[in-house]
Amino acid sequence: QSEAVFAELEAIAKSDAGTTTDLALASARIGRREFADALKAIDALAAKVPEQALPEHLRGQIALANNDTAAARKHFEKALVLEPTYFPATAQLVALDVAAGDAAAARARLQAVRQREPGNSQVRLALATLTRQTGGSAAAITALLEEAVKAQPANAALHAALIDEHVAQGGLDRALAAAQAYADRHGITARVIPPPERVLKLQAYADNFR
Numbered sequence: 001q002s003e004a005v006f007a008e009l010e011a012i013a014k015s016d017a018g019t020t021t022d023l024a025l026a027s028a029r030i031g032r033r034e035f036a037d038a039l040k041a042i043d044a045l046a047a048k049v050p051e052q053a054l055p056e057h058l059r060g061q062i063a064l065a066n067n068d069t070a071a072a073r074k075h076f077e078k079a080l081v082l083e084p085t086y087f088p089a090t091a092q093l094v095a096l097d098v099a100a101g102d103a104a105a106a107r108a109r110l111q112a113v114r115q116r117e118p119g120n121s122q123v124r125l126a127l128a129t130l131t132r133q134t135g136g137s138a139a140a141i142t143a144l145l146e147e148a149v150k151a152q153p154a155n156a157a158l159h160a161a162l163i164d165e166h167v168a169q170g171g172l173d174r175a176l177a178a179a180q181a182y183a184d185r186h187g188i189t190a191r192v193i194p195p196p197e198r199v200l201k202l203q204a205y206a207d208n209f210r
Contacts (some may be wrong), residue, residue: 006037013041019048026058035062053079053086060092069096087113087122091161094126103134121155124148128161149178153185 004068005026013021022045029038039062046055060075073096091111097106107130113123128144130136145162152158159182166175 010041013044017048019045022048023205025052030065032060033065035066038062051082053083053089056082057086057089057092060089064092069099072096085117085120087120091122091126094130098130098133102129106130107134119152121148121152121158124151124158125161128165138165141165142169156182 006028006146009021009025013025022041026041028040028043029035034086039059040054042058042062047117049055056075056079060072060079063069063072063075073093076089076092076096076123079086080093083089090109094109097109107127110123110127111129114127117123123159124144125148127135128141128148131141131144142162145158145165147186148157149162159178163175163178163182166172166178
């Protein structure tokens with residue numbers, strides 16, 4: 001029965017100039033680890049959007065699932081040739097660099113994106129994560145997140161990350177101040193949270209901003 005559904009979807013995809021059905025087919029096949037059929041769906045998707053990075057990114061995901069990191073890297077790099085600002089491919093390459101023990105390459109890759117796209121919040125979060133993964137100091141992580149919040153004060157995810165980092169470091173007063181600053185900026189009613197519930201409430205506070 002499922003193959004009949006797939007056949008019907010494939011027929012729809014062939015007759016439709018859009019890409020929604022192709023992407024749904026590829027995602028479903030990948031989820032079922034039916035990679036050969038997934039690649040066929042991705043080929044159909046790529047034929048419709050040859051200028052986009054997504055098909056190469058999906059091929060890279062399949063290569064990773066098959067433990068072929070060399071092929072995965074080539075697909076992610078090709079995705080970035082097509083769309084240099086496609087951050088999911090950058091993130092995958094960073095992960096591959098770290099897994100290969102080349103944190104310097106990962107950092108250089110992210111720094112290049114930050115220089116090219118100063119408004120990219122994803123790269124700022126990724127730099128903070130990489131700094132944490134590679135044993136960077138708490139001060140360095142906090143500085144990256146504070147810089148990110150300063151650059152994009154309306155970005156809730158960045159504020160949440162900064163609050164979480166303060167909590168993780170035991171900087172409860174700083175976490176409270178960061179939470180209060182976000183609340184004040186966006187007109188959210190907030191109050192000072194006394195111990196011993198402070199940490200739990202701050203975590204819930206940060207979760208509400210995600």
